[in-house]
Amino acid sequence: MTEPHWVLGEIVVAVHQMLIAEHNGSPGIQDVGLLESALVRPRQIFSYDPKATIFDLAAGYGFGLAKNHPFIDGNKRTALSIVATFLEINGYNLDAPEPESVIIFGKLAAGDLSETELSKWLCDFSIYTA
Template sequence: MIANQSAEPPIEPRWLTVEMVLAIHDEQLALLGGPEGVRDLGLLESGLARPVNRHHYNPETTIFELAAAYGFGIVKNHPFIDGNKRTGLLALHGFLFLNGWRFDPDQVEEVQMILGLAAGDIEEDELARWVEGNSREA
């Protein structure tokens, strides 16, 4: 969990930046191919603001819920011409890593989850539970 149980304020997570996510996107396109480009920078910024807003409105939100919010925000907002699912998934991984967690799911299940998210078959809360079940402190 991000928040502690004491009277002290909750710990602020290390957030992803637009620049970080653009670098993730560029790298995965270089590795796996696809048309380059941002379709709508505002949609990317909105997707990246989703977990930040969740945390500020509810500091008890878990690190896994915040990671899922990154994945959901990028995949569902579709800010890139191509590579939205890949970028959303890698952003989820990167956020957990930045905050001291290792996310190590089964690769087949990982593909199924991200495709299900994109298709609307997986909800954000289900994604968060799956992320939690496949994460451990680094």
């Protein structure tokens, strides 16, 4: 796989702020280190797993943001939005029903869904657009 387009940290923070403004919640970053860790996770997967798919990388963003809990509030919403953004800028449209997406990311944050299971779910609900 060629190197994908990555989501910049500034975009992640801006998306989080937009989601908090739209859906309410407490704004702000709880731990910058946890945010940085979440954002480097897909790059590490790309660097060290030659068999990684675009869905594995997207799952890396989702897992990192949902599990690290870098924001005061809105971590699951931000994780879902960033996963969808990452897929979109790399030629895929996440076409999952919103209620199911909420459940999936809730399970991910609670530890009831693995990163591998998220990757498979993303593959099942993504449409190639490029």
